[in-house]
Amino acid sequence: MRAIRKLNVAVLMLAMAAGVAVAKPVTYSAQLTSSAEVPPNTSHATGNVDATFDTDSKMLMWTITYDKLSGPATMAHFHGPAPVGVNAKPVITIDANELGSPIKGMATLTDQQVADLSSGKWYFNVHTAKNPTGEIRGQLMPKN
DSSP states (O other), X not given: OHHHHHHHHHHHHHHHHHOOOOXXXXXXXXXXXXXXSSXXXXXXXXXXXXXXXXXXXXXXXXXXXXXXXXXXXXXXXXXXXXXXXXXXXXXXXXXXXXXXXXXXXXXXXXXXXXXXXXTTOOEEEEEESSSTTOSEEEEOEEOO
């Protein structure tokens, strides 16, 4: 009995010494401006994207704030793959009922979306009636 107890303790200690692999979250941010839109516009609106990506679950979680839009937001999306100054198709569309600032949400990404995001090829933008192609935009870049 004593030998089994010692074996259990040894196995437990070995497991603890080996440690558990823990995913390091990657944080992303973007400043949303009218000058970053393609083509640029003259809006005085600004905003920010703060996002965290969990490398184990492939879950992207975000909080997006904006101010001084020319009118109510009509759409908002994460787009990619595209470098700065190039337009791309939406990859994540924000639900029309969730467009008020702050926008909070999450989505599980595909392997290709993870690769594009990690390569700096995603941007976020907010659309309005006055600027239907996008009023403010910002490229997501890693913070850490």
